[in-house]
Amino acid sequence: MGGFFGVVSKESCVDDLFYGTDYHSHLGTHRGGLATFAEDHFFRFIHNIENAQFRSKFENDVVHLRGRLGIGCISDTDDQPLIISSHLGRYAIVTVGKINNLNHLVQQAFQTQHTHFSEMSDGTINPTELIATLISRGKTFVEGIQLAQTAINGSCSILILTKDGIWAARDRFGRTPVLLGFKDGAWCATMETCALPNLGFFSQYELGPGEIAFITAEGMEQKCKPTDTLRICAFLYIYYGYPASEYEGINVEWSRNRCGAALARNDEVEVDMISGIPDSGSAHAIGYANESKRPLTRPFVKYTPTWPRSFMPQQQTTRDLVARMKLIPIRTLIEGKRLLFCEDSIVRGTQLRETIKRLYEYGAMEVHMRPACPPLVYSCPFLNFSRSKSELDLAARRAIYELTGQHELDFTPYTDHQTDEYKAMVDRIRLHLNLSTLRYQKLADMIDAISLPKEKICTYCWDGQG
Ligand code: SF4
Numbered sequence: 209m210g211g212f213f214g215v216v217s218k219e220s221c222v223d224d225l226f227y228g229t230d231y232h233s234h235l236g237t238h239r240g241g242l243a244t245f246a247e248d249h250f251f252r253f254i255h256n257i258e259n260a261q262f263r264s265k266f267e268n269d270v271v272h273l274r275g276r277l278g279i280g281c282i283s284d285t286d287d288q289p290l291i292i293s294s295h296l297g298r299y300a301i302v303t304v305g306k307i308n309n310l311n312h313l314v315q316q317a318f319q320t321q322h323t324h325f326s327e328m329s330d331g332t333i334n335p336t337e338l339i340a341t342l343i344s345r346g347k348t349f350v351e352g353i354q355l356a357q358t359a360i361n362g363s364c365s366i367l368i369l370t371k372d373g374i375w376a377a378r379d380r381f382g383r384t385p386v387l388l389g390f391k392d393g394a395w396c397a398t399m400e401t402c403a404l405p406n407l408g409f410f411s412q413y414e415l416g417p418g419e420i421a422f423i424t425a426e427g428m429e430q431k432c433k434p435t436d437t438l439r440i441c442a443f444l445y446i447y448y449g450y451p452a453s454e455y456e457g458i459n460v461e462w463s464r465n466r467c468g469a470a471l472a473r474n475d476e477v478e479v480d481m482i483s484g485i486p487d488s489g490s491a492h493a494i495g496y497a498n499e500s501k502r503p504l505t506r507p508f509v510k511y512t513p514t515w516p517r518s519f520m521p522q523q524q525t526t527r528d529l530v531a532r533m534k535l536i537p538i539r540t541l542i543e544g545k546r547l548l549f550c551e552d553s554i555v556r557g558t559q560l561r562e563t564i565k566r567l568y569e570y571g572a573m574e575v576h577m578r579p580a581c582p583p584l585v586y587s588c589p590f591l592n593f594s595r596s597k598s599e600l601d602l603a604a605r606r607a608i609y610e611l612t613g614q615h616e617l618d619f620t621p622y623t624d625h626q627t628d629e630y631k632a633m634v635d636r637i638r639l640h641l642n643l644s645t646l647r648y649q650k651l652a653d654m655i656d657a658i659s660l661p662k663e664k665i666c667t668y669c670w671d672g673q674g
Contacts, residue, residue, distance in 0.1 A: 209448060209593055210304040211235035213403055214279040214367045214374045217394035218425045222273045224407050226266060228396060229280030231403035233262045234450055235304075236282040240265060243289040243300040245371055246275030250291045250300055257282070276425065279369045284592050286334040289369070294344040296352065297370060301343075303336045304384055304399065305364035306592045310335055313359060317341055339364060350431050353377045353420055363590045367397055373424040375431075381439040382417035383590050383666055385455040388428050395423040402452035414456065439666040439674060441591060445658045446581045447488050447552040448593075456660055461491050466657035467580040468495025468550055471649055475500070477576055479548040485563065486510040486535065492550035492580040502548075507541040507567070510534050531559045543571030546644075553581050554637065557603035561641050574644040582651050582670040583633065585619050590666065590674060607636035623671045625650050 211232030215221045225242060233240075240262045241254040251273050255265040262282065281288045281302035289300040307313070314333050317323050323341065325333045339356050343366075346352025353366060353375065363379035365386050376397040378386040389396045389409035398404065401411050415421060416434020423429075444455055451461035468491070481503045484493030487510065497504035511534055547567065554560060554577075567575050583604035599605055600615065608622055609615055611632055621629035625648070638646035651670055655662050668674030 210283045211399040212281040212302045215396040225278040228403045232282045236284040239283040242280040244275035244278035279367045292340045300369040306362040309361040377420045378415040380418045386415040388413040400453045402450040438664040464491035465495035468492035469499035470653040471578045472496040472499035479546040481505045485551045488552040508535040546574040548576040576645045607633045
């Protein structure tokens with residue numbers, strides 16, 4: 209995934225930029241970057257944040273940044289912001305999204321424009337550089353951004369820093385949010401509204417699908433109207449959005465509480481206590497416990513002083529070790545108990561299996577799991593969403609393969625909770641995880657908890673409809 213933040217102020221923007229970008233740290237684990245403009249000059253820093261928090265990597269740079277305008281990003285893929293010289297002028301750019309036809313567009317640019325791209329260390333082309341190249345084909349920024357949005361298969365939200373202000377553009381189908389905030393003497397653009405209150409900003413406006421705006425310290429100007437076709441990513445509400453944020457006017461924590469409550473309404477299992485797998489299962493568990501009127505406890509606590517969520521090593525074995533070290537079991541709350549856990553989702557299930565094993569080792573009598581969304585059958589083709597990178601790794605797809613011996617088939621029956629195929633798949637996952645019971649959220653209940661109309665939400669991960 210990734211996230212970005214931009215600010216234009218009458219005073220120095222540096223502190224707001226630093227903290228505003230930091231509030232997007234939960235969206236990516238690979239690279240962080242900041243750029244400001246002052247004295248006819250771009251200032252820029254980019255760091256690897258795989259093994260350290262954004263703030264610790266950038267706090268020594270902040271004193272060297274100057275200016276009233278700046279953009280920053282947390283990226284799961286490429287080095288950003290890029291600084292571009294073009295016929296549109298000089299600008300810095302950050303993007304969030306995924307370009308499925310990147311190779312095709314690069315080859316097209318080679319043939320029609322005889323241009324070139326710099327390679328990243330892994331030999332691939334930086335997608336943000338490709339977006340900048342597409343934008344430069346336009347006579348204006350608006351035309352260029354629209355050309356880029358139309359050319360790419362996938363999605364792309366963009367911030368462009370110029371000497372006069374910041375262009376903010378939301379992806380064509382609004383899969384990722386882009387919101388504008390205001391305070392006396394400054395405007396900002398953000399993907400997470402949780403960045404606003406502690407910096408004194410008020411949420412002012414949410415860009416619609418494909419909408420383009422230009423912000424200065426004086427205000428915002430709409431440069432391209434939104435379309436009617438909104439497909440905001442449902443996973444923002446279920447898992448990766450920050451609980452204090454709102455998109456389309458709907459708070460994340462509130463919708464997670466509603467998810468948990470819906471799970472409880474469909475349940476009749478007798479248990480001693482309700483818990484969430486920390487951290488993202490916690491809000492769902494609160495909703496479940498309140499609805500079922502059963503006690504909410506924390507049989508696992510997370511060692512937060514040194515294991516922040518943003519620390520995400522690339523090696524799977526190290527990731528598994530980190531997942532284990534982070535969660536500390538409490539025997540008093542586990543031994544002899546019938547436990548029901550809420551979890552945001554089950555992706556591969558490998559770490560969850562290990563967590564469940566530990567519960568039994570600590571004397572749990574029963575372990576019941578209630579994921580807040582339906583089984584993940586498809587991986588995300590629209591965002592660089594690391595949770596579902598490889599389809600064949602998904603717990604649901606592995607179960608389907610075990611049941612059918614096929615990787616390619618019509619998956620529709622497995623997306624309908626009433627079919628025998630769905631029930632067999634869920635039971636196979638339950639056996640694999642060694643759970644007493646496993647009951648997934650129904651798609652309709654998840655949509656109802658988010659409380660946007662189905663046609664405005666991307667649910668591709670679950671039913672292939674995006
Ligand atoms: S496919 Fe899944 S992760 Fe991707 S945008 Fe749609 S709901 Fe979100």
